[in-house]
Amino acid sequence: MARRSYNSRVKVSEVGEFGLIRLLTAEFGIDYPPAAGAWPRPGLLVDVGDDAVVTERQSAAMVWTTDTMVAGVHFLPDRTPWEATGWKALAVNVSDIAAMGARPHLALVTLCLPADFEVDDAVDLYRGLHACAFEYDVVLGGGDIVRAPVFSVTVALSGLAFTTDLGVPAALTRGAARPGDLVAVSGSPGESAAGLTLLQRENGASTGGDALPGAVSRKLIDSHERPRARVSLGRAALEAGVRCGMDVSDGLLQDLGHISRASGVTIRVDAGAVPLSPELATAFPQEALRLALTGGEDYELVLIGSRVALDRVIAASETPVAIIGEVQAGEAAVRVEGAGVAFDSGPGGWDHFR
Amino acid sequence: MARRSYNSRVKVSEVGEFGLIRLLTAEFGIDYPPAAGAWPRPGLLVDVGDDAVVTERQSAAMVWTTDTMVAGVHFLPDRTPWEATGWKALAVNVSDIAAMGARPHLALVTLCLPADFEVDDAVDLYRGLHACAFEYDVVLGGGDIVRAPVFSVTVALSGLAFTTDLGVPAALTRGAARPGDLVAVSGSPGESAAGLTLLQRENGASTGGDALPGAVSRKLIDSHERPRARVSLGRAALEAGVRCGMDVSDGLLQDLGHISRASGVTIRVDAGAVPLSPELATAFPQEALRLALTGGEDYELVLIGSRVALDRVIAASETPVAIIGEVQAGEAAVRVEGAGVAFDSGPGGWDHFR
Numbered sequence: 001m002a003r004r005s006y007n008s009r010v011k012v013s014e015v016g017e018f019g020l021i022r023l024l025t026a027e028f029g030i031d032y033p034p035a036a037g038a039w040p041r042p043g044l045l046v047d048v049g050d051d052a053v054v055t056e057r058q059s060a061a062m063v064w065t066t067d068t069m070v071a072g073v074h075f076l077p078d079r080t081p082w083e084a085t086g087w088k089a090l091a092v093n094v095s096d097i098a099a100m101g102a103r104p105h106l107a108l109v110t111l112c113l114p115a116d117f118e119v120d121d122a123v124d125l126y127r128g129l130h131a132c133a134f135e136y137d138v139v140l141g142g143g144d145i146v147r148a149p150v151f152s153v154t155v156a157l158s159g160l161a162f163t164t165d166l167g168v169p170a171a172l173t174r175g176a177a178r179p180g181d182l183v184a185v186s187g188s189p190g191e192s193a194a195g196l197t198l199l200q201r202e203n204g205a206s207t208g209g210d211a212l213p214g215a216v217s218r219k220l221i222d223s224h225e226r227p228r229a230r231v232s233l234g235r236a237a238l239e240a241g242v243r244c245g246m247d248v249s250d251g252l253l254q255d256l257g258h259i260s261r262a263s264g265v266t267i268r269v270d271a272g273a274v275p276l277s278p279e280l281a282t283a284f285p286q287e288a289l290r291l292a293l294t295g296g297e298d299y300e301l302v303l304i305g306s307r308v309a310l311d312r313v314i315a316a317s318e319t320p321v322a323i324i325g326e327v328q329a330g331e332a333a334v335r336v337e338g339a340g341v342a343f344d345s346g347p348g349g350w351d352h353f354r
Numbered sequence: 355m356a357r358r359s360y361n362s363r364v365k366v367s368e369v370g371e372f373g374l375i376r377l378l379t380a381e382f383g384i385d386y387p388p389a390a391g392a393w394p395r396p397g398l399l400v401d402v403g404d405d406a407v408v409t410e411r412q413s414a415a416m417v418w419t420t421d422t423m424v425a426g427v428h429f430l431p432d433r434t435p436w437e438a439t440g441w442k443a444l445a446v447n448v449s450d451i452a453a454m455g456a457r458p459h460l461a462l463v464t465l466c467l468p469a470d471f472e473v474d475d476a477v478d479l480y481r482g483l484h485a486c487a488f489e490y491d492v493v494l495g496g497g498d499i500v501r502a503p504v505f506s507v508t509v510a511l512s513g514l515a516f517t518t519d520l521g522v523p524a525a526l527t528r529g530a531a532r533p534g535d536l537v538a539v540s541g542s543p544g545e546s547a548a549g550l551t552l553l554q555r556e557n558g559a560s561t562g563g564d565a566l567p568g569a570v571s572r573k574l575i576d577s578h579e580r581p582r583a584r585v586s587l588g589r590a591a592l593e594a595g596v597r598c599g600m601d602v603s604d605g606l607l608q609d610l611g612h613i614s615r616a617s618g619v620t621i622r623v624d625a626g627a628v629p630l631s632p633e634l635a636t637a638f639p640q641e642a643l644r645l646a647l648t649g650g651e652d653y654e655l656v657l658i659g660s661r662v663a664l665d666r667v668i669a670a671s672e673t674p675v676a677i678i679g680e681v682q683a684g685e686a687a688v689r690v691e692g693a694g695v696a697f698d699s700g701p702g703g704w705d706h707f708r
Contacts, residue, residue: 012476013469017499023473024480041493048496055460055493064495066462066510070502106409108420108510112466115367119377122366126378139395139409141418142402145371148424150503156420156462156510 033261034175045161049262050174051099051246054161061161061169062105065096071151075225079199082121084225086128089153092249094136094229095299097159099247101172101238103231106141107133108156112148125153136231162238170238172245177263177304181244183325184310186230186300186317188223188277189252193295194284195224212283219279227299233319234301240312242305248298255302256334266330269293271339273324289339387615388529399515403616404528405453405600408515415515415523416459419450425505429579433553436475438579440482443507446603448490448583449653451513453601455526455592457585460495461487462510466502479507490585516592524592526599531617531658535598537679538664540584540654540671542577542631543606547649548638549578566637573633581653587673588655594666596659602652609656610688620684623647625693627678643693 012020018033025032025048030041033049040047045061046054052065069089071077077085090107097104109129113122133140138157161169198217230247237245244263248255253269260267276288284291303313304327314321366374372387379386379402384395387403394401399415400408406419423443425431431439444461451458463483467476487494492511515523552571584601591599598617602609607623614621630642638645657667658681668675 010473011469012467012471012473015473020467020473020476020499024476044493044495053460053495055495064460064462064512066464066498066508068464068466068498068500068508070466070500072503073501106407106418108418110420110422110464110508110510112422112424112506113366113374115365117366119364119366119369119374122374122378139398141398141407141409142420144420144422144508145374146422146424147427148504148506149426152466152500152502152506154420154422154464154498154508154510156464156508158418158512 033258045169046100046171046173051096052102052159054100054169054171061163063097063100063102063159063161063171064156065093066154066156067092067096068152068154076199077151079202080225082124083128085153086125087132087226089155090129090132090138090157091227091229092299093155093157094132094138094231095227095247095249097157098229098231098234099172099245099301100159101162101170101234101245102159103235104136104138105158105160106139108141109143110154111143111145112150112152113145114149114151115147117151136229162235170243172234172237172243172303174244174246174259174262176244177259177265177267177327179265179327179329180306181304181327182307182310182323183256183267183269183327184303184313184321184323185248185252185275186233186303186319186321187298188275188280189248189298189300190280190288190292190295191220191223191277192227192297192299193291194280195220195222196297198283199224216279216282220283224297227297229299230301230319233313233317233321236316237301237303237305237313240305240316241309242303242313244304246302248300248302249296251294251296252298252302253293253334253336259302259304260334261332263327264332266328266332267325267334268328269325269334269336271336271341273322273338275320275322289341293336387612399523400454400525400527405450406456406513408454408523408525415517417451417454417456417513417515417525418510419447420508420510421446421450422506422508430553431505433556434579436478437482437485439507440479441486441580443509444483444486444492444511445581445583446653447509447511448486448492448585449581449601449603451511452583452585452588453526453599453655454513455516455524455588455599456513457589458490458492459512459514460493462495463497464508465497465499466504466506467499468503468505469501471505490583516589524597526588526591526597526657528598528600528613528616530598531613531619531621531681533619533681533683535658535681536661536664536677537610537621537623537681538657538667538675538677539602539606539629540587540657540673540675541652542629542634543602543652543654544634544642544646544649545574545577545631546581546651546653547645548634549574549576550651552637553578570633570636574637578651581651583653584655584673587667587671587675590670591655591657591659591667594670595663596657596667598658600656602654602656603650605648605650606652606656607647607688607690613656613658614688615686618686620682620686621679621688622682623679623688623690625690625695627676627692629674629676643695647690
């Protein structure tokens with residue numbers, strides 16, 4: 001029916017998630033990911049390609065994001081309590097709002113349910129959603145429930161952007177890293193991937209491995225199943241003068257790669273400075289650093305700004321924040337040095353279709 | 355894990371969509387559907403149970419809705435152009451915004467795609483989304499693309515509420531019908547269900563039937579595949595003083611039933627006054643009225659208000675608007691009389707899980 005400028009009959013698995021987004025946005029004249037310094041479309045303060053889009057709305061600015069979890073793709077339905085899936089479905093969206101330095105506002109929830117899905121499980125799922133909504137002051141604004149061959153839950157979440165004392169909206173974006181800035185990360189990246197590895201082992205995918213203290217595996221699995229969103233930290237960063245940030249969902253190095261491309265800078269990471277939690281180091285002594293650098297779904301915040309601004313954030317934050325690197329002029333790249341390792345761009349992270 | 359107040363191991367197919375929504379909302383102290391005269395939760399001007407929720411936001415009010423289409427459940431992927439699915443996925447959400455008398459603002463689009471989904475089809479889908487966004491002045495604000503065993507597309511859409519000249523937000527709600535009001539409907543309900551019937555026949559589910567003129571079947575199938583949203587009409591109704599309305603998605607009688615319960619009134623429909631398009635009457639001479647009364651997915655607007663207000667709407671509207679009944683004091687019920695038929699509440703419409 002329509003004319004095509006690329007080879008027909010290509011499957012989405014062949015181009016990957018980012019390739020597909022690039023194709024779809026290119027059809028409509030949108031650069032994805034946005035080039036460093038690119039202008040957003042009219043009506044948007046921040047365009048697609050960041051953690052969330054930002055719209056201006058009379059005296060206020062709003063932030064918008066959506067994220068989906070599909071059974072068997074994004075979680076193991078037979079190993080994960082439905083209440084945890086409910087929590088996480090909302091928390092990952094709250095994290096995107098936090099990554100813009102905004103406050104979450106209203107969520108719409110779409111459930112795709114097989115006909116034989118049990119009502120008890122739907123109620124447990126909603127309890128998790130509700131607990132997360134309570135924790136982060138989110139209004140559950142309804143949604144849609146439909147029949148489908150496989151379970152999925154989609155949350156669309158709006159937020160209220162941070163505004164300065166002068167009433168000017170501000171957001172943490174991926175394109176605001178400048179040479180000379182320092183790079184910080186909150187919490188303990190890698191715990192979520194470690195927790196997933198433990199869940200998969202329990203699931204029979206084990207290659208052996210010794211028994212872990214229960215508290216260690218519980219902590220790691222909890223990091224995977226019930227991630228916290230860093231709402232207060234994102235706002236504190238904007239208040240302190242930080243303007244570059246994102247949440248770690250694809251893995252620390254891959255997400256720093258997004259920032260390096262959006263900002264047009266080189267990011268140097270000191271591997272020895274990456275925080276490794278005792279639980280992560282206990283459970284995966286050989287793999288802790290790799291998991292921290294490339295594991296996904298941490299939902300910690302990367303914050304990039306001046307030393308003065310980051311020192312203010314560190315002093316004010318209840319969540320531990322560690323400086324792990326710096327921004328340098330140069331090509332868009334991520335370099336990891338120290339702790340006996342040396343990577344250069346590209347490794348780790350994951351792509352949903354490959 | 356959690357205590358249950360109802361029988362365990364109940365499947366969602368046993369309680370149905372509305373039953374499940376009632377259970378899930380009851381868990382959190384929300385009445386669904388809301389009783390006549392019920393107050394919304396704090397922070398909401400209109401709570402769940404209407405076409406969309408409405409939030410107040412400093413000097414403005416916003417409207418929020420989401421709707422999903424699953425391949426094989428909500429459309430026939432082998433009979434429907436992907437561009438039409440893209441159009442409809444957004445249009446049905448625009449219709450919910452229109453049904454509140456609001457203007458659509460920003461959409462987030464979630465695609466669940468099997469790994470072997472073809473990129474061409476994804477681009478066609480996006481062309482349909484884009485055409486609809488252009489038609490109704492919607493900002494496509496990004497979204498999420500994930501792998502899933504079955505295709506689905508979820509759109510979450512925000513809108514800007516109508517405000518009166520005094521700056522007070524107003525919306526068309528289901529609970530605002532009052533005895534003495536008249537009941538009107540736009541366009542030609544039943545065409546969408548007729549178009550679906552024709553598509554299913556082409557699909558091999560035919561029971562025979564004569565060949566139809568191509569223009570007739572094209573019109574009916576187009577009504578099913580590419581519904582129009584009545585944005586201008588919804589706003590015009592509010593401007594004219596109408597305060598009760600909704601869009602016809604489950605079928606005219608079932609949706610009038612929602613209004614009768616939300617408003618605590620009896621709705622009397624004059625079957626002879628229900629508009630039947632020439633195409634509908636040609637294709638289904640015996641079934642036209644039944645399709646118009648019970649067919650789903652029309653996305654026309656039901657408007658309920660005083661004769662003066664509705665006369666103003668009819669005079670100002672480009673879309674045909676027909677008065678089909680009246681509101682009476684009495685129990686929540688829908689009565690259909692005339693044209694040789696007599697129904698009383700309950701028939702028609704559909705439930706996704708049954």
